[in-house]
Amino acid sequence: MRKGDVKRKTKETDISLFLDLDDGSLISIDTGIGFFDHMLNSFAVHSGCGLTVTCKGDLQVDGHHTVEDIGIALGQALSQALGDKAGIARFGQSFVPMDEALGFCALDVSGRPYLVFDAPMPQPVCGGYDTCLTAEFMRALAVNAGLTLHLRCEYGDNAHHITEALFKALARALRQAVAVTGGGVLSAKGVL
Template identity: 45%
Template sequence: MRSAKMERNTSETKIKVEVVIDGEGKCTVDTGVGFLDHMLNLFSRHGMFDLEISAKGDLEVDEHHTVEDLGFVMGQAFDKALGERKGITRYGFFLLPMDEALAQVAVDLGGRPYLQYIAEFRREKVGELSTELVRDFFEAFARGCRANVSVTLLAGENDHHKAEAIFKAFARAMRSACEMDARQKGIPSTKGEI
């Protein structure tokens, strides 16, 4: 079973993440940021990843440290669970409509962290989540997972729908990239390593 547990304890946050890649979409999450919890539940369900997440941060300051550190630790947990990445599909892509919103996400689990992010929101916050932190979450995840993540919001009016489309598309792209390819016996790279 491809799974991992990661923790990060700093003066700003205490984060615990457990991931099962070949899961059933079960999720237990408590970050103290309700809208982020909602997005992570969607990610778990649509990626079919089992997630257990506990995050306690300095929310009296704002949610920045919690969101960024959680993205990084989640990325690290996926990185650890993927191991050497032998036999994985490596690439994933998904185009997802959510009512009037349309999001496109592509993922390369090739070991080189990078984020391409093109998305704009009208409001400063959705629930308790600052919309600028959506980008920070994905950037931190890409670093922690050693993944290239490309997020493009192609359409949308409602900021809730925009964020939801992005997280669902990310879930589906990650699911595809993490899937095992029966024809791929080794590491999916001509270099022989990731």
């Protein structure tokens, strides 16, 4: 039962998020930011995870609090779902092409949060989504899930394609990393 359920309410956002690592049949995303909904939906589909997200955020300010806080909630849900991380493959990596863009992700479900993000965005906005928020989301996810997360855009001219390639690469790498491959924790220390 690898599931995580997070409710997060602040003065800036009210989030309900449910993650199921083993049953991707339920996907429902409503953040108030259409492009971000599209990215989270792509993440869910390509990771094979069930994901439901509802968020009421202070979008009259901008999308920053909504995007970052959903990253926090998703990271917490992933941490819940993985528990002591026994039996998982731990590492994952993926290249994903999206038209002219090529995104790369490598990650380690290490318990040591770290983000390396190398993906300049040629356009500052996709729909109502500020493209600089992709790094904020990834940082919040990495910190709260305990991921060592490396993301890079190899090349690309379109911020939509770059962002989507990164979300899909993250999804595919995560799918590898959380796959159940054995019984114990994959660490020389015996714990992650």
